[in-house]
Amino acid sequence: MGILRNYRWLKTRELKAYPKPDFAKKAATEAEVSVCERLRTLEDVVEVYHSARIDQIISGKSRREADIIVLMRNRIVFIEVKNYKGQISMVENVLHQNDQSRGWTFAKLEEAVGRFHEISRHVGIQIQQDVIETMLACVGYAQVDESVKPRALTGSYVATSTDHLVSILSTSEDHHSDFDEATLKALRKLLSMFGTWDAIEFPNEARHEGDLIRPRDSIREWRVAYKELRIRNVRSWWQTFFRGPKFVGQLIPRLGNNVETITLDKDEAVVLHNPHDRKDEEYLFEDATILSFGYTEVPDWNKVTLMQSAKPKSEARETVIPTPQEGDIIEQARVIEHLVQGAHQGIIFRLDAKNEGIYWRDQMSIVEWDNKDMLMPVNSAHDVEVTSSRFDKAKKRWKIKVKTLE
Secondary structure (H helix, E strand, C coil): HHHHHCCCCCCCHHHCCCCCCCCCHHHHHHHHHHHHHHHCCCCCEEEEEEEEEEEECCCCEEEEEEEEEECCCCCCCEEEEEEEEEEEEECCCEEEECCEECCCCCCHHHHHHHHHHHHHHHCCCCCCCCEEEEEECCCCCCEEECCCCCCCCCCCEECCCCHHHHHHCCCCCCCCCCCCHHHHHHHHHHHHHHHHEEEEEECCEEEEEEEEEEEEHHHHHHHHHHEEEEEEEEHHHHHHHHHHEEEEEEEEECCCCCCEEEECCCCCEEEEEEEECCEEEEEEHHHHHHEEEEHHHCCCCCHEEEECCCCCHHHHHHHHEEEEEEEEEEEEEEEEEEECCCCEEEEECCCECCCCCEEEEEHHHHHHCCCCCHHHCCCEEEEEEEEEEECCCCCEEEEEEEEECC
C-alpha cells in the first residue's frame, strides 16, 4: 500500500495544476530590475531601492508600492516604470495604452511621496519637500504621446526611454544642496526599512506576491534573519517511489553564507495574503519552490528615531494633541488621498500627527472637483476650516469634515 500511495503521489505531482504564470508581470519586473542596474552605475546615485512598500503612518496597514526609489547625493527620486508597447497617451490624467485605460495616475506616485515625507519627518529626518522628485519612465518599445505629462510644474518628469531617464537623472540639480553625512545615513536606513513584497514561487515559474502570514510563528522567525526558503524533495523518483517524498528547506541568510537546512512537512499549509485581491491564498509546502521574505518586520514608526529632532520624541508623545473642532482653521493641511471610487468621494487632508479630515465632493463646486488634480493634487498643502467634528463611538474615532479657505 505504501508503494502504491507513493506512485499515486508521483503521478499526481506530474499532472498538478499550479497557478498560471503571469508573463506580463514577469516582464515588467525584469524591466524594473534592468533599470535599477543601470541607475546604480550613475555617479551621483547613492543607492537604488526596488519595489519599496511605504506604510500609511496612522493605520500602519495600507502600504503603497514605489517601483524604484533612487537616493542621490542631493535629492530623492520616485520612479514608476511602465514596460508598455504601442501608443501611450493620457486622458483626463489617466494613462492609456492603445486607447485602453491602464488606471494609473500621477496621484499614486504623489501619495507614495507624501507618505515617505511624512514618515521621514516623524523619525527626525528634516528634508524639504522639493528635494523629492517623481518620474514616469516608459521603458518599453512605445510611442509616448505629448499628452503624457506630469501635473506638477516642477520636480516631476516623464522619461520616454531608459536612456532618457538616465539623462534626466544625470543632469545636475544645482539648486539642491548635497545631503550632509548624518542625513544621508538616516535616509539610507529609512529606505532599507520599507522592504518589499513577500512571494511564493511555483515549479512552473508562477510567482504570487503579498504578505506571508502562516505558519505564523515560523514565518516571523524566518523573515528576521533569512531572505528565502528554497524547498525541494531531496529524494529521487525511485527513492520517492519506495520510501515516499522527503521535503527540506534551505534558509538563505540576509547576511553571510550560513545556509540552514530544515525538514518540512509537505502537507503543511503556507498562506499568502494578497492585498490586491484582499484574500488569503493557501498552498502546501510541496507545491512551492521558493518562499521570499521581502521585509524583516513592519516598523512601528512611533518607536523609530533615526535623527534627533529639535524636540525629543518622548516629549512629543507626552504632549496631548487636541482634536480640531468646528470653526478651527488648520494651516497648511496636506492632501494625502483622492477618494474617487464608489459613492463616497472627496479629498482627505492630514490635519496633524493623529487626525485626518475629509472635504466631501458634495461640498465642493463643480470646478473644484473637476480640477482637483491641478488645484488640490496629492501632497499639496492648503489652509482648511473644520466644518464638523464628532466622535464615532462605534468605530472609536473622530470624523472630521473640512473645506478649503482658498
